[in-house]
Amino acid sequence: MTATGNTAESGFKNQCLIKLLPVKKLRLILGDQLNHKHSWFDETDNEVIYFMAEMRQETDYVVHHIQKVIAFFEAMRNFADWLEERGHFVIYYDLSHPDNKQELSKNLNQLIKAHQVDKFEYQLPDEFRLDQQLKEFCKTSNIKTEAHDTEHFLTSRSDLESFFKGKKTYTMEYFYRDMRKKYDIMMLTEKDPEGGKWNFDQSNRKKWNGKPEIPHERGFRKDVSNTLKRIKDAGIKTMGAVDEISFNWPTSRTDSLSVLNYFCENLLVHFGDYQDAMDPDQVYLFHSRLSFAMNSKMLHPLEVIKKVIEYWRENKNQIDISQVEGFVRQILGWREYMRGLYWMKMPEYRTTNKLENHNKLPDFYWTGETKMKCLHHAIKQSLDHAYAHHIQRLMVAGNYALLTQTNPDEVDEWYLGIYIDAIEWVEITNTRGMSQFADGGLVATKPYVSSGSYINKMSNYCKSCEYSVSKKTGDNACPFNSLYWNFLFEKREHFKNNQRMNMMMSLLNKKDPDDLEKLVNRAQEIIKNPQNF
Template structure:
């Protein structure tokens, strides 16, 4: 592998020999680290594999430093793995002298230098890269071919085909179809194990100190050289990192280790507390597998099968409600969100049905707010490049929606700050599930709440400066006034939404003076978020 000026003696002569035989150039993107891909079954002597760390990818949004390091480390490990199996790899690190920092320029340079006759790539999972590679292929005279990544359990168009002719795209029906299709936890071709499809009602317990939460399967990796490379390039990042104790899996072996640890130590209570939140617990019983899966170091089917097999071997200790919630996230939501992405892009990227236009408060980059839930959820995100789905949906996302933040700003923050955030999964969860910007395509009602829900599901409120039960006054939880103000200001959007009927009815019954007091306080919060 060529990285910077680290080429071994004799490498130039090796390149000259290679030029006599090379016919194909194959591109591997940073989230295509699939060890099981059929490309690698045979060691073709006429193939160059190309990987690159590029400013194109680090700079299109301000990224968390751990995200940049995580992808670079995983890419380098994957390139090493390829070379160990005899594949010929050209790898441009960020500061490689030949790195043009832009994909098309790098490809053109290699095609010319190595007399490439055919260019091959795996279909990207981001629309912008998909378009870039299509345009590139239109500009070159050599043969080109695109391959499937052989990772997902559905094609780009399967979800659209499944809901063809339907007015609503209810994920539950798609999830059930996937359970049947892959025979996951099925007694017959129609009957699910446990007597029902969904155990979500059992997955909403608040964690109160017991049971004890095992330490995550972490890593103490020294990434100082990668960090130095990033700093020397002058890449702007957010968040922090311990350069001598990097905590994320960056190889397939690491990823399998995290999977095994989840099964043996965390699965037993995963479902119960998957929605719980605590200021002192970063990961609770969550798997920490999303980065390994979204970079394709792990295949979703092997993850699901491994976890189900472990559950079957330990059914006397692990209830079905723990495993079903996990399977639903991967077999259902993950595939569903990807399907929505390819069904609705590129228009989905600009949808803003609720017409929200406010800026995201500065404390999303500092965690400097008196609201304890936001302080801890954001601080955790800045420190670990991680927050679980309820923290993202019902704390940071909830506040952004209640303060009527422009979805572009919300997208940019989520895409940058989380190590597992790639647009196909980020934007559908953020603009759709969290911000209701798509008008109800993904979520049938907006996921907003007052302080009562946060108090019910978390341990944030007891040590907060504000009181979750108070609606007005200086020490009233800001979420309370923001909630009623949101319903008041957006009532026209929800007047025909049956799932909002009860809340709109309660809004209509409010005393006008009380409602005005709530609206006034909410407007003060929106205008001066730094004061709260």
């Protein structure tokens, strides 16, 4: 039974139905807690109500991509239906439900009172703000409360802090190796990894030049017009575009498993080779499109890893170990590492700005309207599909934001809103740490910045750009070139004791003063007038 109700009448009927049950326990399921394998659901209990809600509290704290909002609402509704089919009792508030107060605590208090609940249970949220909100709610509640694990991640909130206790740097590679051993992932013995190496990153940096052919993504053609109408009728501010009758993202466990199988059978063979490549006409290349399915918990990380490894073992004659290790490292290493770092350093991490950057994020981040082809394509793709892969995020959009010394608060807000897989625990550490070096080197030992040469090396963007990647100054010089040297010059005090920056700082110090002045002047023009470039 599901208590939904888009009208006052249906809502009233459902409320009456619930009151006939001896309800004792209210359990909350958040929009990113769609874990079909959670032990909560092993048995049905007529004394338990499961509560899910589409709330303005969650749609309005940042401007989200329209596809992101739709994907969560569709996935939540599908999950509620799945629970109902298995005999669980669910109250689901959509945006227009007459009882929806649009704020979590108010909704919970209303339900507890209406159904005489004597115990409230929830799964630990993965966002700090929701964790704090629920802790405060429980403090003020006059009924029993209990928090449960989400049974999704491979580490606890505090595991990373324990692993690096007493260490000054938090090198992800060491953590990743420990996780490989702990879960016996691609290990020959307790100490020896398969393939003789822990990391095949050097094999994962090929430029794609039209071959091999890229299979079409495992897409979907879903009609989400009702969900879109609900969002529009509520007046929710969003960004980006959506095809309302051909929505392209997995929003159920069945969908998610289909995408996983498709990745193994069609894309894994070249995933590692081209995971850093970029092309103006290719949105997904050989990437899996599984991040939303995992971050909403429709798929468990270990089942994804095991499925990929199992497929590789069955097809070793066709798939090199480098393709698989690169994929495993992203999930087993990087994903768990970023979450651990988040809980280690919040809430202070949210405001850290070690490089003291304060410029405004250029308006073209919201439109894609810039003459720089790399930025145009990466941003336009993000607006059209709510997706860009890690190098587009890091070395194009993030690189430009850092080189132009943009306030990391604004960069955070943009990244958190635009990408379908962006939830703060994974977004903020990647953005503020890895991309913007705002934590001063906690995540990355040196800033991820580059001139146009790196973008040209890994992409096919520069061919059609009106700026010349080989020129450093002049009207048609690639803006990344002067911005790069200006950034090193302006931030030289921050990097003087950074050993990994010694070579670049040495090259900066050897530059002809007149040449450096031209580079700085060109960069300042770009920073002050980004709309002209």
